[in-house]
Amino acid sequence: MKAPGKLYIAGEYAVVEAGFPAIIVALNQFVTVTVAESENFGTIDSEQYKETSVNWRRAGDELVFDNRDNPFHYLLSAIRLTETYARACGRELKFYHLSVDSELDSRDGKKFGLGSSAAVTVGTVKALCKFYNLPITKDILFKMAAIAHLDVQGNGSLGDIAASVYGGWIAYHSFDHQWLASKRAEVSLVDLLNMDWPGLSVELLTPPADLRLLIGWTGSPASTSHLVDKVTWAKDKEKQEYRAFLDASRACLDRMIAGFRTGAINVIQRELRVNRKLLQHLSSFSHVSIETVALNSLCAIAEDHGGAAKTSGAGGGDCGIVLIDRHEAVDTLLQDWESEGITTLPLSVHNVMDLV
Incomplete structure (x- = not known):
């Protein structure tokens, strides 16, 4: 199975x-x-x-x-x-x-x-x-x-x-x-x-037909459970900041989900950038390293080439993701990633049709 x-x-x-x-x-x-x-x-x-x-x-x-x-x-x-x-x-x-x-x-x-x-x-x-x-x-x-x-x-x-x-x-x-x-x-x-x-x-x-997902791997593994633990400790000390983060994240995701429902790539990309800023703020007040130097470089390169980018998962290493219009050329983006030691993972979305 x-x-x-x-x-x-x-x-x-x-x-x-x-x-x-x-x-x-x-x-x-x-x-x-x-x-x-x-x-x-x-x-x-x-x-x-x-x-x-x-x-x-x-x-x-x-x-x-x-x-x-x-x-x-x-x-x-x-x-x-x-x-x-x-x-x-x-x-x-x-x-x-x-x-x-x-x-x-x-x-x-x-x-x-x-x-x-x-x-x-x-x-x-x-x-x-x-x-x-x-x-x-x-x-x-x-x-x-x-x-x-x-x-x-x-x-x-x-x-x-x-x-x-x-x-x-x-x-x-x-x-x-x-x-x-x-x-x-x-x-x-x-x-x-x-x-x-x-x-x-x-x-x-259902993603918009012209939405393309790119995945870059920084070469540095991260422990999700340890990073989540650290944020959990921080939220008890910074209750107001954490509550504001939660409310802003919910609003951002609601708008992004609506973008998927209407097929609006520009909305999805805009809210991905908003979510990146929210995670950067969380990192600042929790003192948890979410966006590493390599992940920052990954995102900056993608943004320079018309993509919306952010860390994926708990951050601290591992992967970053880019959402970009299929009509945008990505060859130079991927070459710039490679020059920064970022590996493009040639993966695509899998749809589960049944339990087999």
Whole structure:
């Protein structure tokens, strides 16, 4: 089963608050998870982590792992949650060999910031739901993968999960994490998956036909969870500034989403620039480095060539994005990026048609 990677277009940081919007896009680079039934013991391996494959056995319905240290935390969380769902649906648990192959990180270990942990989580839930023949919809897949991912990361909006599940361009509003935590202690997993989650909304967007997305990678990886943690600490000290940032981000994203609905490239580009300024202000009062020197250079070059540009995701490294009219020539832009050590990622938008 495949799950695509993602990139944030706008709305970062504000989207971690319940009900606040972001625009995210799914990309045509994937994590592939396969499951094959086995006897007596199971394995988990990855093309990216050949030296640290995991063997496991069962103690009742619990998975017992032979390796104490492993890089598969999100994957293991997805397994545990999906098997809880399987038991609730009356399935008998089995042994199996589970294999992961990712296109989201390079073969030499470079991380592009395309949401590999989210895609691994989504792909694992999808593969095991198929293996156990479990009832699954995109909404249930999102909720299961969101819970499993949140159990490991502990923060974030889960917008990368939504992009991997629903595909294409989406307007995503995050759910209330505190509500979820309290409900998990009160109701069964099956009931929880079938509830409406406060604040949660996913709208599929149709981009203007002439809108082109360019992606530049700065060569410097960043930790989303650590950056979000730092902003979380800052918002408690700068409550008024943070509240103003949230309100401005919501207004900006509402206008940008309206631009998608009406097919207005100029509106989308204008609001992307507004969102960049908002993130720069957030960086200033939170003392969190969002737009690095390399990302600033990436954006400046794009703006010089008629594109609207900003950081993507938490910033601090990884990727920047450009929205530009298809009629604009981009050869010189890409050459200027290359001269500054910025790598163009030749990716396109992936639309998820079904759960296969």
